[in-house]
Amino acid sequence: MTERQDEATDDPMMARIGQVIMLHHGGDREEARDRFLALWSEIGEHGDPLHRCTLAHFMADAQDDPGDELAWDLRALSAAEELTDDRLAAHHASLAVRAFYPSLHLNLAADYEKLGRHEAARSHLHRVRATIGALADDSYGDGIRAAADRMGERLGDPRPGE
Known part of the structure; x- marks a missing residue:
């Protein structure tokens, strides 16, 4: 998945996910995991597939246990299978x-x-x-x-x- 932000539409949840990604990239894995989990509970198992795919993809990288990482990566793939090009284009035209x-x-x-x-x-x-x-x-x-x-x-x- 890409991390391109140019030409992106205004999506408050994607912005919040992006902030947690930056926190994780800054080295605070534990805080990132906690915040990702809080966002996941807001999005829900059946929420917007773009939000679920993006969050799960990056949440996997914040895991210490390989089994937990696998579970999150499987969630990301499952959400991607529900994602449409129309929904993705509404967020970012070039994806x-x-x-x-x-x-x-x-x-x-x-x-x-x-x-x-x-x-x-x-x-x-x-x-x-x-x-x-x-x-x-x-x-x-x-x-x-x-x-x-x-x-x-x-x-x-x-x-x-x-």
């Missing part, structure tokens, strides 16, 4: 749902790798590779592609043709 999937599946592959579940990790790595064409040729896309290549090396599953 497309299909571009979320490489990052979401890469995170799940990493979670499963941490848990020693290598077949599940490889399965999600294959999903990354199947969706990676949705990414732009920019630093974000390059980073996801490079991370997928490193994951493939660790899992003994290089890109086809290598």
